[in-house]
Amino acid sequence: MDPTFEHLRVEYRNLPLDRDDLDPDPLTQFNRWLLEAERAGVEEANAFVLATADNAGRPSARTVLLKGASVEGFDFYTNYESRKATEMEKNPNVAAVFLWVTVRRQVRIEGRVTRLEGKISDDYFESRPPESRLASAASPQSRVVESREELEGLLAAIRQRHPDGSVPRPDNWGGYRISPRSYEFWQGREARFHDRFRYSRNGDRWVIERLAP
Numbered sequence: 001m002d003p004t005f006e007h008l009r010v011e012y013r014n015l016p017l018d019r020d021d022l023d024p025d026p027l028t029q030f031n032r033w034l035l036e037a038e039r040a041g042v043e044e045a046n047a048f049v050l051a052t053a054d055n056a057g058r059p060s061a062r063t064v065l066l067k068g069a070s071v072e073g074f075d076f077y078t079n080y081e082s083r084k085a086t087e088m089e090k091n092p093n094v095a096a097v098f099l100w101v102t103v104r105r106q107v108r109i110e111g112r113v114t115r116l117e118g119k120i121s122d123d124y125f126e127s128r129p130p131e132s133r134l135a136s137a138a139s140p141q142s143r144v145v146e147s148r149e150e151l152e153g154l155l156a157a158i159r160q161r162h163p164d165g166s167v168p169r170p171d172n173w174g175g176y177r178i179s180p181r182s183y184e185f186w187q188g189r190e191a192r193f194h195d196r197f198r199y200s201r202n203g204d205r206w207v208i209e210r211l212a213p
Helices: 026-039 083-090 118-127 130-138 148-161
Strands: 047-053 059-065 068-070 073-079 093-100 105-115 173-187 195-202 205-211
Touching: 026 068, 026 093, 026 105, 026 173, 047 083, 059 073, 059 083, 073 083, 073 118, 118 173, 130 148
Parallel strands: none
Antiparallel strands: 047 059, 047 093, 068 073, 073 173, 093 105, 105 173, 173 195, 195 205
16 A cells, blocks of 8 residues: 555744845845754755756756855855766756755745856865765766775775875866845745745846745
8 A cells, every 4th residue: 555645744833924024135034044944953954955957858956065155156066077067067057945844944046057166166175074075086976886885995095095085176076156046935834824935136136026825
Protein backbone atom coordinates (compact mmCIF):
# COMPACT_ATOMS: atom_id res chain seq x y z
CA MET A 1 0.00 0.00 0.00
CA ASP A 2 1.37 3.40 -0.97
CA PRO A 3 2.04 5.79 1.92
CA THR A 4 -0.21 8.77 2.42
CA PHE A 5 0.68 12.09 3.98
CA GLU A 6 -2.60 13.65 5.11
CA HIS A 7 -1.47 13.38 8.73
CA LEU A 8 1.58 15.60 8.09
CA ARG A 9 -0.10 18.92 8.77
CA VAL A 10 1.10 21.80 10.93
CA GLU A 11 -1.05 24.83 11.69
CA TYR A 12 0.92 28.07 11.41
CA ARG A 13 0.49 30.65 14.17
CA ASN A 14 2.55 33.57 12.90
CA LEU A 15 1.54 37.15 13.47
CA PRO A 16 0.24 39.04 10.42
CA LEU A 17 2.77 40.38 7.93
CA ASP A 18 1.67 43.78 6.62
CA ARG A 19 3.10 46.09 3.98
CA ASP A 20 4.25 48.50 6.69
CA ASP A 21 6.32 45.73 8.30
CA LEU A 22 8.56 45.49 5.24
CA ASP A 23 11.69 47.51 4.59
CA PRO A 24 11.64 49.42 1.27
CA ASP A 25 14.88 47.64 0.36
CA PRO A 26 14.50 43.86 -0.18
CA LEU A 27 18.13 43.14 0.73
CA THR A 28 17.65 44.80 4.13
CA GLN A 29 14.44 42.80 4.60
CA PHE A 30 16.20 39.58 3.61
CA ASN A 31 19.09 40.15 6.02
CA ARG A 32 16.61 40.90 8.80
CA TRP A 33 14.76 37.63 8.24
CA LEU A 34 17.98 35.63 7.92
CA LEU A 35 19.20 36.98 11.26
CA GLU A 36 15.85 36.21 12.89
CA ALA A 37 15.99 32.65 11.51
CA GLU A 38 19.48 32.20 12.97
CA ARG A 39 18.36 33.52 16.34
CA ALA A 40 15.40 31.11 16.26
CA GLY A 41 17.82 28.18 15.97
CA VAL A 42 17.52 27.39 12.26
CA GLU A 43 20.56 25.30 11.31
CA GLU A 44 22.43 26.57 8.27
CA ALA A 45 19.97 29.40 7.71
CA ASN A 46 22.14 30.38 4.75
CA ALA A 47 21.20 27.18 2.86
CA PHE A 48 19.01 27.65 -0.20
CA VAL A 49 17.68 25.61 -3.09
CA LEU A 50 19.15 26.77 -6.39
CA ALA A 51 17.10 26.01 -9.51
CA THR A 52 18.65 26.05 -12.97
CA ALA A 53 17.53 24.86 -16.40
CA ASP A 54 19.25 23.56 -19.51
CA ASN A 55 18.75 24.86 -23.04
CA ALA A 56 15.70 22.65 -23.48
CA GLY A 57 14.08 24.11 -20.38
CA ARG A 58 14.52 20.96 -18.29
CA PRO A 59 14.92 22.13 -14.67
CA SER A 60 17.16 20.83 -11.93
CA ALA A 61 17.52 21.92 -8.32
CA ARG A 62 19.91 21.35 -5.41
CA THR A 63 20.84 22.93 -2.08
CA VAL A 64 23.85 25.24 -1.85
CA LEU A 65 25.13 27.67 0.79
CA LEU A 66 24.94 31.45 0.61
CA LYS A 67 28.37 32.97 1.26
CA GLY A 68 27.69 36.64 0.67
CA ALA A 69 24.71 38.99 0.32
CA SER A 70 25.26 42.58 -0.78
CA VAL A 71 23.84 45.21 -3.09
CA GLU A 72 25.73 43.45 -5.88
CA GLY A 73 23.95 40.14 -5.30
CA PHE A 74 23.98 36.75 -3.60
CA ASP A 75 27.22 34.74 -3.75
CA PHE A 76 27.82 30.99 -3.66
CA TYR A 77 30.59 28.65 -4.77
CA THR A 78 30.79 25.43 -6.75
CA ASN A 79 32.72 23.39 -9.30
CA TYR A 80 32.61 25.01 -12.74
CA GLU A 81 32.19 21.54 -14.30
CA SER A 82 29.20 20.56 -12.17
CA ARG A 83 25.74 20.21 -13.68
CA LYS A 84 24.50 23.46 -12.17
CA ALA A 85 27.51 25.39 -13.46
CA THR A 86 27.19 23.89 -16.93
CA GLU A 87 23.53 24.91 -17.03
CA MET A 88 24.20 28.40 -15.66
CA GLU A 89 26.86 29.05 -18.30
CA LYS A 90 24.29 28.31 -21.02
CA ASN A 91 21.24 29.78 -19.30
CA PRO A 92 22.03 32.40 -16.63
CA ASN A 93 18.42 32.70 -15.42
CA VAL A 94 18.11 31.08 -11.99
CA ALA A 95 15.81 30.92 -8.97
CA ALA A 96 16.66 30.54 -5.28
CA VAL A 97 14.47 29.46 -2.37
CA PHE A 98 15.31 29.96 1.32
CA LEU A 99 12.96 27.96 3.56
CA TRP A 100 13.07 28.51 7.33
CA VAL A 101 10.50 26.05 8.65
CA THR A 102 11.13 26.88 12.30
CA VAL A 103 9.88 30.44 11.82
CA ARG A 104 7.36 29.55 9.05
CA ARG A 105 9.01 31.80 6.50
CA GLN A 106 10.28 31.53 2.96
CA VAL A 107 12.10 33.87 0.57
CA ARG A 108 12.13 33.32 -3.19
CA ILE A 109 14.59 35.15 -5.45
CA GLU A 110 14.75 35.21 -9.25
CA GLY A 111 17.56 36.74 -11.25
CA ARG A 112 20.59 36.26 -13.47
CA VAL A 113 23.88 34.73 -12.45
CA THR A 114 27.45 35.68 -13.36
CA ARG A 115 30.85 34.34 -12.34
CA LEU A 116 32.71 36.11 -9.57
CA GLU A 117 36.14 37.56 -10.24
CA GLY A 118 39.03 35.17 -9.66
CA LYS A 119 40.44 37.23 -6.78
CA ILE A 120 37.14 36.98 -4.88
CA SER A 121 37.07 33.20 -5.37
CA ASP A 122 40.74 32.94 -4.36
CA ASP A 123 40.13 34.84 -1.12
CA TYR A 124 37.12 32.72 -0.20
CA PHE A 125 38.88 29.45 -1.05
CA GLU A 126 41.83 30.36 1.18
CA SER A 127 39.43 31.09 4.06
CA ARG A 128 38.00 27.56 4.00
CA PRO A 129 39.16 24.78 6.36
CA PRO A 130 42.05 22.73 4.91
CA GLU A 131 39.94 19.56 4.60
CA SER A 132 37.27 21.43 2.65
CA ARG A 133 39.89 22.79 0.26
CA LEU A 134 41.28 19.31 -0.29
CA ALA A 135 37.82 17.85 -0.90
CA SER A 136 36.94 20.53 -3.45
CA ALA A 137 40.20 19.97 -5.31
CA ALA A 138 39.72 16.19 -5.32
CA SER A 139 36.07 15.89 -6.34
CA PRO A 140 35.09 15.56 -10.03
CA GLN A 141 31.71 16.98 -9.07
CA SER A 142 28.61 15.56 -10.81
CA ARG A 143 30.61 12.96 -12.76
CA VAL A 144 29.94 9.24 -12.52
CA VAL A 145 32.45 7.39 -10.33
CA GLU A 146 32.82 3.66 -9.76
CA SER A 147 32.84 3.65 -5.97
CA ARG A 148 33.45 5.52 -2.74
CA GLU A 149 36.92 3.98 -2.77
CA GLU A 150 37.67 5.81 -6.02
CA LEU A 151 36.72 9.10 -4.39
CA GLU A 152 38.81 8.34 -1.31
CA GLY A 153 41.74 7.58 -3.59
CA LEU A 154 41.42 10.95 -5.31
CA LEU A 155 41.31 12.70 -1.94
CA ALA A 156 44.33 10.73 -0.69
CA ALA A 157 46.33 11.71 -3.76
CA ILE A 158 45.59 15.41 -3.25
CA ARG A 159 46.39 15.14 0.46
CA GLN A 160 49.72 13.49 -0.33
CA ARG A 161 50.70 16.42 -2.54
CA HIS A 162 49.43 18.99 -0.04
CA PRO A 163 49.71 17.41 3.43
CA ASP A 164 49.06 20.71 5.22
CA GLY A 165 45.89 21.32 3.19
CA SER A 166 47.31 24.41 1.49
CA VAL A 167 46.09 23.40 -1.95
CA PRO A 168 45.53 26.38 -4.28
CA ARG A 169 42.09 27.05 -5.70
CA PRO A 170 41.51 24.71 -8.65
CA ASP A 171 40.90 26.34 -12.02
CA ASN A 172 37.53 24.57 -12.20
CA TRP A 173 36.20 25.87 -8.87
CA GLY A 174 34.89 29.30 -7.90
CA GLY A 175 32.01 31.61 -7.20
CA TYR A 176 28.83 32.85 -8.81
CA ARG A 177 26.66 35.84 -8.03
CA ILE A 178 22.88 36.07 -8.44
CA SER A 179 21.68 39.58 -9.33
CA PRO A 180 18.03 39.61 -8.22
CA ARG A 181 15.26 41.01 -10.39
CA SER A 182 12.53 39.97 -7.95
CA TYR A 183 12.09 38.81 -4.36
CA GLU A 184 9.10 37.19 -2.69
CA PHE A 185 8.66 37.10 1.08
CA TRP A 186 6.23 34.48 2.39
CA GLN A 187 5.02 34.08 5.96
CA GLY A 188 2.81 31.17 7.00
CA ARG A 189 -0.62 31.97 8.44
CA GLU A 190 -3.57 30.03 9.81
CA ALA A 191 -5.61 27.79 7.45
CA ARG A 192 -2.94 28.23 4.76
CA PHE A 193 -4.13 31.81 4.20
CA HIS A 194 -0.56 33.04 4.06
CA ASP A 195 0.96 36.51 3.67
CA ARG A 196 3.02 37.03 0.51
CA PHE A 197 4.78 40.14 -0.79
CA ARG A 198 6.76 40.56 -3.99
CA TYR A 199 9.48 43.14 -4.70
CA SER A 200 9.93 43.87 -8.42
CA ARG A 201 12.40 46.19 -10.13
CA ASN A 202 11.04 49.35 -11.74
CA GLY A 203 14.04 51.32 -12.92
CA ASP A 204 16.07 52.28 -9.86
CA ARG A 205 13.38 51.45 -7.32
CA TRP A 206 11.62 48.41 -5.94
CA VAL A 207 7.84 48.07 -6.17
CA ILE A 208 6.19 46.04 -3.40
CA GLU A 209 2.94 44.18 -4.08
CA ARG A 210 0.87 41.81 -1.97
CA LEU A 211 0.15 38.42 -3.60
CA ALA A 212 -2.74 36.10 -2.87
CA PRO A 213 -1.69 32.97 -0.95
